[in-house]
Amino acid sequence: MPTKPKEIRAVSAAVEKEGRFLLVRRGRAPAKGLFAFPGGRVEADESADQALARELLEETGLRLIHASPYREIVLRGDGPEQIYRLTVFCASVEAGEVTAGDDASEAGWFGRREIAAMPLTETTREMIDTLQNKAAR
Numbered sequence: 001m002p003t004k005p006k007e008i009r010a011v012s013a014a015v016e017k018e019g020r021f022l023l024v025r026r027g028r029a030p031a032k033g034l035f036a037f038p039g040g041r042v043e044a045d046e047s048a049d050q051a052l053a054r055e056l057l058e059e060t061g062l063r064l065i066h067a068s069p070y071r072e073i074v075l076r077g078d079g080p081e082q083i084y085r086l087t088v089f090c091a092s093v094e095a096g097e098v099t100a101g102d103d104a105s106e107a108g109w110f111g112r113r114e115i116a117a118m119p120l121t122e123t124t125r126e127m128i129d130t131l132q133n134k135a136a137r
Helices: 048-060 112-115 123-137
Strands: 005-015 020-026 039-041 064-076 082-093 104-110
Touching: 005 048, 005 064, 005 123, 020 048, 020 082, 020 123, 039 123, 048 064, 048 082, 048 104, 064 123, 082 123
Parallel strands: 005 082
Antiparallel strands: 005 020, 005 039, 020 104, 064 082
């Protein structure tokens, strides 16, 4: 008898500053080796906002100033039993030096040319394109 997939709540932060996006290279599954917005799982005792602030600090060393929900995505995990319900927030962070940490093997601010050549998750690339086109109008 098939089991119902386990849904895992997750958050990520789309942070844009002066035409550059804050991205991390995932050090673990899902999407290991690919660049994406910083984020991760929402722990049982956290709100989505708390998880977003914690994940940003852990993965980039930057503190969250403000965030507003932008888009919700459902993603498959490593197996058919995992589903991630990802809430992407448009966010702003305090100024500071970006330092990769936790499960991020690399972190930084990346512009349009760099992003075009980077291995990104499909949803991250789509959202960056949408946000860049929206800003260009």
